[in-house]
Amino acid sequence: MPTQNKEQTIFNHTGNKIATEDREINVISKFEAPLIVVLDNVVSDEECEALIDMSRNKVKRSKIGVSREENDMRTSSGAFLEENEIATIIERRISSIMNVPVEHGEGLHILNYQPGQEYKAHYDYFAENSKAAQNNRISTLVMYLNDVEEGGETFFPKLNLSVSPKKGMAVYFEYFYQDTALNELTLHGGAPVTKGEKWVATQWVRRKPLY
Numbered sequence: 713m714p715t716q717n718k719e720q721t722i723f724n725h726t727g728n729k730i731a732t733e734d735r736e737i738n739v740i741s742k743f744e745a746p747l748i749v750v751l752d753n754v755v756s757d758e759e760c761e762a763l764i765d766m767s768r769n770k771v772k773r774s775k776i777g778v779s780r781e782e783n784d785m786r787t788s789s790g791a792f793l794e795e796n797e798i799a800t801i802i803e804r805r806i807s808s809i810m811n812v813p814v815e816h817g818e819g820l821h822i823l824n825y826q827p828g829q830e831y832k833a834h835y836d837y838f839a840e841n842s843k844a845a846q847n848n849r850i851s852t853l854v855m856y857l858n859d860v861e862e863g864g865e866t867f868f869p870k871l872n873l874s875v876s877p878k879k880g881m882a883v884y885f886e887y888f889y890q891d892t893a894l895n896e897l898t899l900h901g902g903a904p905v906t907k908g909e910k911w912v913a914t915q916w917v918r919r920k921p922l923y
């Protein structure tokens with residue numbers, strides 16, 4: 713069989729477990745190219761609850777794109793979390809999972825979906841000709857902060873893949889391949905929540921430090 717040239721990934725962990733400073737993370741499943749990894753035990757129940765409590769009053773109807781206008785693409789409500797002790801601890805843990813220094817992270821972005829709300833299929837990286845693309849995003853970690861009664865899967869339509877939200881678990885994916893076709897396969901979205909609500913915390917990571 714011909715051997716394929718496999719591009720190097722940012723994610724550098726092998727085996728079933730990732731040891732971070734304060735927590736052992738479990739690798740549940742992997743999709744190889746583009747690399748998508750489902751992880752368990754990323755955030756503790758207490759941390760999930762604290763993040764939700766901190767955000768409940770802060771999240772506003774999500775604004776995306778240059779116009780910063782309300783958009784049907786993302787009907788959920790979101791906000792970047794202000795820096796605090798819990799956020800710092802989680803960001804450090806995420807940094808070792810994602811294998812990128814904390815300074816490359818945008819900080820924790822919290823999203824809340826009520827029944828009927830969704831995030832349509834999109835790319836996390838910025839369009840090549842945009843200003844933000846000068847220091848583009850390279851990888852994402854979406855952490856699930858609660859159990860969703862029904863719906864709310866993170867779906868990858870070009871891969872026929874979906875990840876069901878579960879409290880404390882996370883889905884990681886990266887899109888910094890030389891092969892742009894591989895990056896484009898990371899098209900993803902948050903399926904409509906049909907029962908209950910959904911809370912996620914997202915860390916988007918840049919190629920270069922932000923501070």
Ligand SMILES: O=C(O)CCC(=O)C(=O)O
Pocket residue numbers: 823831836852854864865866867900901902903912914
């Ligand atoms: O809610 C989800 O499952 C996906 C969230 C997402 O795509 C993002 O935060 O960029």
Ligand SMILES: [Fe+2]
Pocket residue numbers: 834835836852900
């Ligand atoms: Fe996304």
